Amino acid sequence: MKKDIHNREDIMLLVDSFYKNVALNQQIGPIFTDVAKVDWSHHLPKMYDFWESILFGKAIYKGNPMLSHFALNEQIPLQTEAFEAWKKLFFQTVDDFFVGPNADLIKQKAQSIADLMHFKINLPQSKIKIV
C-alpha cells in the first residue's frame, strides 16, 4: 500500500526515481544528459536538500535555482512544452510511490515553482532577470 512522504529517505526515493524518468524522457532527458551534462552524484543530493527544505521547512538547501535555469535557458530555450513535460513526470513519479497530504503538497509546490520559473524565464520582451 502507498504511504505519504514522511522523511529524507522518502524524498530520496522520489528524487532518484524522478531523475531516472527524466533521463529516459525523450522531450527533456537530452537537456539534462546532453546539454547540461549533469553530474548526477552532485545534482541528486542537492535535490534531496531542496525538496526537504521545501516540504519540511528545513533550511538545508543553499542556492538559487533561478540562476541555474537562466544560465541553462541561454544554452537551450526552456519553453512551455519542457515545463509541462517536467511537471507531468514529477506528478507521475509522486503518484507512483506516495499518497497523502505531503504527496499533494509537494505536487502543489512543484506546480507553483515550475509556473513561476516558466514565467520569469519567458517574461515577454524582457531581458530583466528576476531571481
Ligand code: HEM
Ligand atoms: C523545463 C524544466 C526544467 C529543466 C529542463 C531543468 C533542468 C535543470 C538542470 C539541467 C539543472 C542543473 C543540474 C546540474 O548541472 O547540476 C537544474 C538544476 C536545478 N533544478 Fe531544474 N529544471 C527544470 C525545472 C525545474 C523546476 C520546476 C524546479 C523546482 C520545482 C527545478 C529545481 C532545480 C534545482 C533546485 C536545481 C539546483 C540548482 C542549484 O542550486 O544549482 N528545476 N535543473
